[in-house]
Amino acid sequence: MKKQKTLIYRCSSCGHEEPKWLGRCPECREWNTLTEAAAKNESRQVSKNGLPQTLPLSTVNPMEGSRIGSGIGELDRVLGGGIMKRSAVLVGGEPGIGKSTLLLHLAAATETKGRILYVSGEESAGQLKLRADRLGINSKSCLERIEIFCSGNLEEIETVLNNIKPVLVLVDSAQTLFSADAGSISGTVNQMKFCSYELINWVKEHDATLFLTAHVTKEGFIAGPKTLEHMVDTVIYFEQNDKTSGMSGTVDCRFLRAVKNRFGSIDEIGIFTMGEHGLSPVEDTGRLFLVRRDGELPAGVATAAVLEGTRTILVEIQALTIPAKGTISRVFSDRIDSGRVSRVSAALEKHLGLRLSDQDIYINAAGGIRITEVGVELALACALYSARTGLPLPADLVIAGELSLTGEIRPVQRLAARVKTAVNLGYSSFLGPATESQQDQTIPELKVSKNIKSAVKIIYNNVHPNEKNNN
Ligand code: TYD
Numbered sequence: 375m376k377k378q379k380t381l382i383y384r385c386s387s388c389g390h391e392e393p394k395w396l397g398r399c400p401e402c403r404e405w406n407t408l409t410e411a412a413a414k415n416e417s418r419q420v421s422k423n424g425l426p427q428t429l430p431l432s433t434v435n436p437m438e439g440s441r442i443g444s445g446i447g448e449l450d451r452v453l454g455g456g457i458m459k460r461s462a463v464l465v466g467g468e469p470g471i472g473k474s475t476l477l478l479h480l481a482a483a484t485e486t487k488g489r490i491l492y493v494s495g496e497e498s499a500g501q502l503k504l505r506a507d508r509l510g511i512n513s514k515s516c517l518e519r520i521e522i523f524c525s526g527n528l529e530e531i532e533t534v535l536n537n538i539k540p541v542l543v544l545v546d547s548a549q550t551l552f553s554a555d556a557g558s559i560s561g562t563v564n565q566m567k568f569c570s571y572e573l574i575n576w577v578k579e580h581d582a583t584l585f586l587t588a589h590v591t592k593e594g595f596i597a598g599p600k601t602l603e604h605m606v607d608t609v610i611y612f613e614q615n616d617k618t619s620g621m622s623g624t625v626d627c628r629f630l631r632a633v634k635n636r637f638g639s640i641d642e643i644g645i646f647t648m649g650e651h652g653l654s655p656v657e658d659t660g661r662l663f664l665v666r667r668d669g670e671l672p673a674g675v676a677t678a679a680v681l682e683g684t685r686t687i688l689v690e691i692q693a694l695t696i697p698a699k700g701t702i703s704r705v706f707s708d709r710i711d712s713g714r715v716s717r718v719s720a721a722l723e724k725h726l727g728l729r730l731s732d733q734d735i736y737i738n739a740a741g742g743i744r745i746t747e748v749g750v751e752l753a754l755a756c757a758l759y760s761a762r763t764g765l766p767l768p769a770d771l772v773i774a775g776e777l778s779l780t781g782e783i784r785p786v787q788r789l790a791a792r793v794k795t796a797v798n799l800g801y802s803s804f805l806g807p808a809t810e811s812q813q814d815q816t817i818p819e820l821k822v823s824k825n826i827k828s829a830v831k832i833i834y835n836n837v838h839p840n841e842k843n844n845n
């Protein structure tokens with residue numbers, strides 16, 4: 375029987391397909407962009423008689439277990455335990471952050487025997503080889519299984535894909551893709567979306583995985599990559615800190631963070647440093663966000679134990695308060711949400727009578743890490759208290775806890791693990807929320823406190839017994 379070619383309506387702006395003509399594309403909301411086209415993926419669920427067919431749920435092959443290791447522990451962590459087959463991953467970040475470097479590391483390290491295609495629209499094959507040499511990619515098996523194709527032309531890329539059938543497709547970058555079929559000027563968002571869509575379809579139909587890079591600017595995410603986010607399964611962004619000095623000298627950390635992940639959590643971050651030989655994963659993050667000091671801490675500094683996904687990290691929280699320059703006091707904090715800082719300072723003012731509303735407040739986290747976990751609040755409160763009163767906190771103290779508006783300290787997840795990390799790094803005391811767990815109650819280093827008032831008492835009674843606070 376002759377196969378009948380199904381017609382569909384494809385949006386010339388975003389590549390979205392509809393069975394019927396519509397005046398406005400439901401996906402990108404553009405008017406008059408749907409035009410008649412042949413359906414590309416008609417082979418998907420069509421039976422022998424040419425009719426579309428459903429699948430009984432019992433016969434569906436679950437994708438669980440079909441992950442492959444990326445060979446880069448920090449990347450696996452962010453992806454949720456490895457690379458999911460038939461998935462598409464968008465890697466966004468500012469130019470120069472290390473997206474191409476990561477892809478090349480990935481090409482060399484992935485635990486697969488299949489072929490790997492690296493499509494580069496940005497660099498020549500020679501440049502890629504130089505970079506590979508720099509990264510130490512020189513084993514015979516690696517050099518043989520990685521195929522390089524330098525082009526952004528979708529039709530050419532599709533021909534190559536069908537020829538070599540790679541299991542891993544690395545495309546650098548989405549912005550260099552173009553196609554004659556996309557029906558608009560090359561280099562536009564529409565071109566990028568159309569081509570990405572075709573590549574995503576290809577990997578899904580061929581049991582492969584796609585990694586696609588996209589540039590974003592410092593000012594925020596430009597329209598382009600943002601519009602790709604809903605098309606892919608996983609979106610990870612590369613961020614950089616501002617090279618503050620940490621315990622191990624000046625650290626130039628790059629954080630890999632998932633903002634969307636259909637196959638895992640988005641809580642995990644991957645931490646890398648960029649060096650002479652490319653990116654190195656930082657697995658031992660213990661001291662990365664602490665500042666090396668001998669003796670007493672300066673006022674305004676507290677050490678917090680926070681969770682980043684499944685790992686605990688210690689971070690030095692720094693607070694500075696100065697009389698407000700304007701009539702309204704302001705909060706300057708880009709590492710911890712400034713709304714959270716305002717809330718914690720309001721709670722301090724209310725429950726300790728510590729005047730902060732006439733102060734400008736500056737908050738920083740050493741090592742430039744962004745902290746979103748609630749467990750940082752008690753340490754933040756202590757840093758603010760210490761900054762405002764001028765009373766330094768004990769240098770051997772680590773703090774974790776959530777602070778409620780009522781001044782109570784609420785339990786946090788995995789308290790014992792936080793204490794353990796602190797103790798392993800040589801800290802001898804830990805202040806945390808009151809705990810019901812029998813096991814936690816037996817931890818010798820853990821001092822617990824129900825509210826912020828008693829927390830301050832516990833901290834300062836031993837250190838400055840005669841000090842009357844609030845200057
Ligand atoms: P790159 O991967 O080209 O960034 P992107 O693709 O995100 O634009 O990384 C570029 C930066 O990394 C560049 O400034 C040089 C630096 N770099 C190193 O420091 N060491 C290395 O081994 C490599 C390959 C790059």
Ligand code: MG
Nearest residue numbers: 473474496546
């Ligand atoms: Mg690049």
